[in-house]
Amino acid sequence: MKAVGVVVEYNPFHNGHKYHLDQAKEQSGADIVIAVMSGNFLQRGEPALVSKWARAEMALYGGADLVFELPYAFAAQNADIFADGAISVLAAAGCESVCFGSEAGEIDSFISTLEFLANHETEFQAKIKKYNALGYSYPKSVSLSFEALEPDGSLLDLSKPNNILGLQYVAAINRHGSGLRPMTIKRKNAGYHDEHFSSETIASATSIRKSLFSNGSNMESIQSYLPRSSFHLLMRYKKHYGRFHSWEDYWPLLKYKLLQSSPEELATIHEVEEGLEYRLRENSLHATSFMEFMEKIKTKRYTWTRLQRVCLHILMNVKRSEMQAGTAKYLRLLGMSATGRAYLQKNKKVLGLPLVSRPSASKDLLELDIRASRIYSLGLDGDSQDRLLKEEFSQPPIQIQDKKTSC
Amino acid sequence: MKAVGVVVEYNPFHNGHKYHLDQAKEQSGADIVIAVMSGNFLQRGEPALVSKWARAEMALYGGADLVFELPYAFAAQNADIFADGAISVLAAAGCESVCFGSEAGEIDSFISTLEFLANHETEFQAKIKKYNALGYSYPKSVSLSFEALEPDGSLLDLSKPNNILGLQYVAAINRHGSGLRPMTIKRKNAGYHDEHFSSETIASATSIRKSLFSNGSNMESIQSYLPRSSFHLLMRYKKHYGRFHSWEDYWPLLKYKLLQSSPEELATIHEVEEGLEYRLRENSLHATSFMEFMEKIKTKRYTWTRLQRVCLHILMNVKRSEMQAGTAKYLRLLGMSATGRAYLQKNKKVLGLPLVSRPSASKDLLELDIRASRIYSLGLDGDSQDRLLKEEFSQPPIQIQDKKTSC
Numbered sequence: 136m137k138a139v140g141v142v143v144e145y146n147p148f149h150n151g152h153k154y155h156l157d158q159a160k161e162q163s164g165a166d167i168v169i170a171v172m173s174g175n176f177l178q179r180g181e182p183a184l185v186s187k188w189a190r191a192e193m194a195l196y197g198g199a200d201l202v203f204e205l206p207y208a209f210a211a212q213n214a215d216i217f218a219d220g221a222i223s224v225l226a227a228a229g230c231e232s233v234c235f236g237s238e239a240g241e242i243d244s245f246i247s248t249l250e251f252l253a254n255h256e257t258e259f260q261a262k263i264k265k266y267n268a269l270g271y272s273y274p275k276s277v278s279l280s281f282e283a284l285e286p287d288g289s290l291l292d293l294s295k296p297n298n299i300l301g302l303q304y305v306a307a308i309n310r311h312g313s314g315l316r317p318m319t320i321k322r323k324n325a326g327y328h329d330e331h332f333s334s335e336t337i338a339s340a341t342s343i344r345k346s347l348f349s350n351g352s353n354m355e356s357i358q359s360y361l362p363r364s365s366f367h368l369l370m371r372y373k374k375h376y377g378r379f380h381s382w383e384d385y386w387p388l389l390k391y392k393l394l395q396s397s398p399e400e401l402a403t404i405h406e407v408e409e410g411l412e413y414r415l416r417e418n419s420l421h422a423t424s425f426m427e428f429m430e431k432i433k434t435k436r437y438t439w440t441r442l443q444r445v446c447l448h449i450l451m452n453v454k455r456s457e458m459q460a461g462t463a464k465y466l467r468l469l470g471m472s473a474t475g476r477a478y479l480q481k482n483k484k485v486l487g488l489p490l491v492s493r494p495s496a497s498k499d500l501l502e503l504d505i506r507a508s509r510i511y512s513l514g515l516d517g518d519s520q521d522r523l524l525k526e527e528f529s530q531p532p533i534q535i536q537d538k539k540t541s542c
Numbered sequence: 543m544k545a546v547g548v549v550v551e552y553n554p555f556h557n558g559h560k561y562h563l564d565q566a567k568e569q570s571g572a573d574i575v576i577a578v579m580s581g582n583f584l585q586r587g588e589p590a591l592v593s594k595w596a597r598a599e600m601a602l603y604g605g606a607d608l609v610f611e612l613p614y615a616f617a618a619q620n621a622d623i624f625a626d627g628a629i630s631v632l633a634a635a636g637c638e639s640v641c642f643g644s645e646a647g648e649i650d651s652f653i654s655t656l657e658f659l660a661n662h663e664t665e666f667q668a669k670i671k672k673y674n675a676l677g678y679s680y681p682k683s684v685s686l687s688f689e690a691l692e693p694d695g696s697l698l699d700l701s702k703p704n705n706i707l708g709l710q711y712v713a714a715i716n717r718h719g720s721g722l723r724p725m726t727i728k729r730k731n732a733g734y735h736d737e738h739f740s741s742e743t744i745a746s747a748t749s750i751r752k753s754l755f756s757n758g759s760n761m762e763s764i765q766s767y768l769p770r771s772s773f774h775l776l777m778r779y780k781k782h783y784g785r786f787h788s789w790e791d792y793w794p795l796l797k798y799k800l801l802q803s804s805p806e807e808l809a810t811i812h813e814v815e816e817g818l819e820y821r822l823r824e825n826s827l828h829a830t831s832f833m834e835f836m837e838k839i840k841t842k843r844y845t846w847t848r849l850q851r852v853c854l855h856i857l858m859n860v861k862r863s864e865m866q867a868g869t870a871k872y873l874r875l876l877g878m879s880a881t882g883r884a885y886l887q888k889n890k891k892v893l894g895l896p897l898v899s900r901p902s903a904s905k906d907l908l909e910l911d912i913r914a915s916r917i918y919s920l921g922l923d924g925d926s927q928d929r930l931l932k933e934e935f936s937q938p939p940i941q942i943q944d945k946k947t948s949c
Binding site for chain 2: 387388390391392394395396420421423424450451452506509510513517518520521524525
């Protein structure tokens, strides 16, 4: 059984993701699709709309066969650490290829861009340093430095977010020599950050989230952009837990945390550096919402994403010493189709990392992920909170039946 | 001008307190009454119903001439440290006597009980240790040990809470040799912990608080137990800030704090000892209210009060190293009558400690008190929270006019 890997967040799973899964399978000729998915908190440093369990279920109904959790130590990190974690999970799970969506849509430009960068390494790093010193954010410095190297037209456009992410996946594959074959497909229609719907069935997750929060009860407006299963699972979540999660739900906790911590304590938190602890404490004092707080603290130097991640690490009380990333240490199974289950049974002994399907047996290993689930549940009210909290330990991997009779 | 001192919490100020102030003045023959009052958090480890500003104003209208804040480092402590702080403030403020309410109602039994205990010191301490080892709480061990010493009938009844507290005041006066004259008056009618009203005008603060929380909008039921000014100030507070404070308002923050702290971090908090950190963390997980949590963690060994104080120190993130009590280091002025103001002007140069009337100029000194005010404000919602937060720095000492033309 051949497996293709995908790196996902599914916040929430929509028709564009479905297209990606179908294409990944078709173009790779794989029998199954293995997804590595961020847990309850995402790469941009924000809570997922719905829990990892609900999103894993959406992924399974949408065509994934196995869903593994990308550990917090990788998920809430910048793109290269995120890629290291994701690629190491997919390699350990036995994938033969990895397929990602990009604006470029063909893999050669990724390979040649990496070669070009390797040949201009010193110059490139020097330029990044220079732009950084001028006060540009890291991603902006990278993109400006790349431009300044005058790449020819066959190379990637590094102002596009999915090209950058894809480049990190290919680089991570090279770094870990994991023998995975990188593949890419062109993203359909909607740009990653598009806030407005641009076609009748494809919309970005950003625009869908915006609709979910702004339209309140009028959920029909997003129905055409999601597989029916995703829509149903979203509605079920809201009914069961009372809301979709957003940073605002955690703002009282973050504000409290900032007000009761000393600057010295804050400075031990991952990514809190360069005196950021004073800036954050001071500005938390009179902000009455997370958005207001973010507007107060943002500068040209720090991207919104970077600051959100800093806030998340503070909320989570994650010390610098706890974020020794490297590569993944375990495969945390969130869900499987019948085919996925057969694959696991067949390959159990050749997996590259220990398989964790019951967190209670691996509390130490999963400490950060368990903490993330606990903090995530605090965004809900009383009873809902307690129900979600219990899931982390009581929920076995989600299983769905499928028609593929397998092997 | 002769001053008599009183040690108070006024949660809220009621007719019994008014009687105490009148008697203190009359029996001491003093010209003014100086109150040292707990700030936003009280000796029992709980938030005050309304802020220290509102309570200081009640005190002034009720007959106090100067109100100083008992610093957090003393206020949220067991009785002997509480007494050390309070007596050192009153001594530094120039009081000639201290008058406290007690069940005994005459001062000789306090003096002779202290003498008796000094004569039986070794035996007494050994017995306390023994009862403690049997699993009794500290206050219970003290009371049992005292009984076991077979004191004669002229000594105090140490099963009564105000006798115990009074004994600590007299002991603190002896310790600091501050030359204050101890006086006591018999408490009127209602016992300290009485939950039900027992006369037509005197009720315990406990029963008044219970009414305030349980009756909701029907505030008239408590009106006869409070001076009109107190009742008016309570109502104004609720209207202005939206609620009276209770532990339940802080429960989401305490739960969050417990879930995101490591046991090692918790163990650095003041009064978290003997492995209590594990007991607290574990039991916070599925408690959905503060009351439920307290019921889960309480044991024979730890009094409710002690555990509430532990919870408060955790909420406040107060490290053991921050609670170097000893005696007070400053006089934080919360309010004054015209007479009180004249007294201060006259005695400014002979005060035993620096007078702080603007916290912004003494941020380091007041760090714990400022933190307490910030955390206290988080019990309110959005705008109210911000308004209360600003008061800590913008509010000058409260001043009221009075008829006494002074000096």
